[in-house]
Amino acid sequence: MDWTDQGIVLSARRHGESSVIxxxxxxxxxxxxxxxxxxxxxxxxxxxxxxxxxxxSWRARLEEHLGQYTVELEFGYAARVFDRADRLAALSSLCAxxxxxxxxxxxxxxxxxxxxxxxxxxxxxxxxARYAEWELALLSELGFGLDLTSCAATGxxxxxxxxxxxxxxxxxxxxxxxxxDKLFRLPSFLREGGNATGRDILDGLxxxxxxxxxHVFQPQGRRLPDARxxxxxxxxxxxxxxxxxxxx
Amino acid sequence: MQxxxxxxxxxxxxxxxxxxxxxxxxxxxxxxxxxxxxxxxRALAAAAAAIRTCSTCGAIDTTDPCAICVNPxxxxxxxxxxxEVADLWAIERTGxxxxxxxxxxxxxxxxxxxxxxxxxxxxxxxxxxxxxxxxVILATNLTVDGQTTAHYIxxxxxxxxxxxxxxxHGVPVGGELDYLDDGTxxxxxxxxxPL
Numbered sequence: 001m002d003w004t005d006q007g008i009v010l011s012a013r014r015h016g017e018s019s020v021i022x023x024x025x026x027x028x029x030x031x032x033x034x035x036x037x038x039x040x041x042x043x044x045x046x047x048x049x050x051x052x053x054x055x056x057s058w059r060a061r062l063e064e065h066l067g068q069y070t071v072e073l074e075f076g077y078a079a080r081v082f083d084r085a086d087r088l089a090a091l092s093s094l095c096a097x098x099x100x101x102x103x104x105x106x107x108x109x110x111x112x113x114x115x116x117x118x119x120x121x122x123x124x125x126x127x128x129a130r131y132a133e134w135e136l137a138l139l140s141e142l143g144f145g146l147d148l149t150s151c152a153a154t155g156x157x158x159x160x161x162x163x164x165x166x167x168x169x170x171x172x173x174x175x176x177x178x179x180x181d182k183l184f185r186l187p188s189f190l191r192e193g194g195n196a197t198g199r200d201i202l203d204g205l206x207x208x209x210x211x212x213x214x215h216v217f218q219p220q221g222r223r224l225p226d227a228r229x230x231x232x233x234x235x236x237x238x239x240x241x242x243x244x245x246x247x248x
Numbered sequence: 249m250q251x252x253x254x255x256x257x258x259x260x261x262x263x264x265x266x267x268x269x270x271x272x273x274x275x276x277x278x279x280x281x282x283x284x285x286x287x288x289x290r291a292l293a294a295a296a297a298a299i300r301t302c303s304t305c306g307a308i309d310t311t312d313p314c315a316i317c318v319n320p321x322x323x324x325x326x327x328x329x330x331x332e333v334a335d336l337w338a339i340e341r342t343g344x345x346x347x348x349x350x351x352x353x354x355x356x357x358x359x360x361x362x363x364x365x366x367x368x369x370x371x372x373x374x375x376x377x378x379x380x381x382x383x384v385i386l387a388t389n390l391t392v393d394g395q396t397t398a399h400y401i402x403x404x405x406x407x408x409x410x411x412x413x414x415x416x417h418g419v420p421v422g423g424e425l426d427y428l429d430d431g432t433x434x435x436x437x438x439x440x441x442p443l
Contacts, residue, residue, distance in 0.1 A: 045391070089399075099359070
């Protein structure tokens with residue numbers, strides 16, 4: 001068994017004295033692990049940083065074996081965000097979230113494309129709103145997409161400003177007003193795209209955090225990675241200090 | 249024979265040694281009991297009895313506080329933050345840093361679930377205010393986890409008003425540009441300075 005594919009490094013765990021078990025989000029083979037011999041060497045360690053794009057060849061005697069990877073760096077995204085705390089936190093959060101929530105060897109081609117796009121966006125320009133959109137897309141990819149097209153109570157398609165924590169469906173302003181303290185605020189950029197304020201971004205992250213926890217992490221007895229909490233904290237601080245690089 | 253097997257088992261657990269090389273090392277020791285085995289056994293026992301972790305900086309020494317912390321010739325205004333004792337030894341080998349150190353005992357890691365409470369960060373914040381330190385040099389590794397740790401410490405030290413610097417990143421001595429990875433070259437270009 002062998003194949004060659006592109007992959008985004010999600011994690012590299014030490015294995016023995018010199019090898020690592022590499023977890024990649026590949027374009028055509030989903031999240032796939034394999035051993036990299038000599039992966040702890042000085043030369044390889046830089047390549048195997050989370051977020052880097054690599055060309056990977058996987059080989060095993062049988063398909064169900066862990067197998068071995070040989071990897072070559074295609075683009076070193078990680079080093080480009082080392083200087084920026086919020087972007088580095090976003091990169092760590094994204095890789096840790098994918099590593100923990102994706103089933104192994106399940107194809108997610110569109111998720112690979114979306115993830116590569118957000119990682120590229122981390123290098124420069126606004127990224128926080130794109131990150132919230134990516135989490136929304138991740139929920140959808142995992143089969144827990146939110147229905148933001150019509151109101152859960154009345155069926156109307158306009159003026160949708162809340163999301164029901166119970167159904168994950170949008171709620172209109174009129175129908176949701178009496179229960180506004182029990183509903184999530186739906187920022188318009190998640191429904192229609194366009195500009196996002198700092199508050200919109202934090203609302204978006206709160207929304208996706210709740211549903212990721214409820215549908216993906218809590219059923220497995222886990223919680224969102226620490227890196228995700230750190231990202232949320234950094235963005236909250238940036239919004240409070242008016243330092244967030246906003247979209248538009 | 250049981251003692252020899254036990255010796256081989258223990259040697260095989262050391263980094264760089266497997267069962268075969270442990271057997272070879274054991275045989276070597278056995279052949280030279282006076283010059284190799286007994287001095288090694290005494291040195292191991294003495295080190296095990298004497299080694300302490302410095303309660304001030306987290307380094308390893310035979311005294312607590314360690315020799316670096318109590319050395320009056322060290323610059324007390326500079327503090328270098330490293331992940332592990334091995335990093336401290338690496339900087340000490342250069343002989344180019346006159347200040348003192350603080351060993352974190354690891355790095356923040358999303359993968360391994362290592363959070364700030366697992367590292368010597370609270371004691372660092374306490375040291376800054378108690379010891380009148382004016383510059384903190386972050387010498388964490390240039391990895392995602394190392395840099396995340398550096399940013400976290402910067403954030404934690406913000407209220408103290410201390411100057412926070414970090415090691416430069418770029419072309420190593422003897423490095424040829426053609427063989428460098430693009431991450432290192434990008435970092436080197438960003439950190440360029442007038443000649």
